[in-house]
Amino acid sequence: MFTHISFDIKYNGDRVIEVNVLTDPARVVDISEGVDLPTAEFTYSVKWVPTTIPYEERLQRYERFPLNPVHLEIHWFSIINSCVTVLLLTGFLATILLRVLKADFVKFSRGEDGGALEEEEAGWKYVHADVFRFPPAKTLFCAFVGTGTQVFALSFFIFGLSLVGVFYPYNRGALFTAMIVLYALTACVAGYVATSYYRQFEGTRYAHSILLTVCVYCGPFFLTFCFLNTVAIVYRSTAALPFGTILIILFIWGLVTIPLTVAGGIAGKNSKADFDAPCRFA
Numbered sequence: 001m002f003t004h005i006s007f008d009i010k011y012n013g014d015r016v017i018e019v020n021v022l023t024d025p026a027r028v029v030d031i032s033e034g035v036d037l038p039t040a041e042f043t044y045s046v047k048w049v050p051t052t053i054p055y056e057e058r059l060q061r062y063e064r065f066p067l068n069p070v071h072l073e074i075h076w077f078s079i080i081n082s083c084v085t086v087l088l089l090t091g092f093l094a095t096i097l098l099r100v101l102k103a104d105f106v107k108f109s110r111g112e113d114g115g116a117l118e119e120e121e122a123g124w125k126y127v128h129a130d131v132f133r134f135p136p137a138k139t140l141f142c143a144f145v146g147t148g149t150q151v152f153a154l155s156f157f158i159f160g161l162s163l164v165g166v167f168y169p170y171n172r173g174a175l176f177t178a179m180i181v182l183y184a185l186t187a188c189v190a191g192y193v194a195t196s197y198y199r200q201f202e203g204t205r206y207a208h209s210i211l212l213t214v215c216v217y218c219g220p221f222f223l224t225f226c227f228l229n230t231v232a233i234v235y236r237s238t239a240a241l242p243f244g245t246i247l248i249i250l251f252i253w254g255l256v257t258i259p260l261t262v263a264g265g266i267a268g269k270n271s272k273a274d275f276d277a278p279c280r281f282a
Helices: 060-064 076-110 115-120 123-127 138-163 172-185 187-200 206-234 243-269
Strands: 004-012 015-023 043-050
Touching (some): 138 172, 138 187, 172 243, 187 243
């Protein structure tokens, strides 16, 4: 326990500008358990220091280092301007590519061959019949496509909620909770996309495709999380999640994520979409 306190008071004229309170580490009293409490004498000292800071500017130093969290201002005009620019550039690029490649697609679809055509082939034309062939590991490919679509949908919802002011940089708990809940709710997207593509690729093992879609992202993520959480527990870090929270996450994954993935897989299996390549690839 400190027994001496020093007050450094800065003043300008008859105005107090700043007060700093300091303790003297050389004047302490041990009040731990099992120690006889000695008689303590409390003292203080005051030091008046003149300053040239005006009274109206006394709080400027605290404005530079605020104690309360700062709410970031969202620049809507810049965000909309960037989105419109990206969309316009994407549209221009797509239009140019369609005009350039349209004639080539028509030729390859009709199967026009000839010496002149073979001489003109260059670049992507060498593999025009390969890029549309079904992949050998179609189940794994469809699982990655479905999971990627789910992560994209999850990111879209997270950014949307952030834009409307639901999350703030200092509120990490709400952000992580929303990510877990939204990931579970968007599992139907992964199941539908993966199974729909698997059906277009003429696959027959739909149950294996759905199971792989469920585990292709959660499996490696869960193993990595277990390792990091174990290390945090060993080092007694506050970042370690308690066992009860882990059980809740597993229940959400088992009772929400898996059923929604299966439901999306059933919908994708019954979809009527067929694979339509822009050129022949047989």
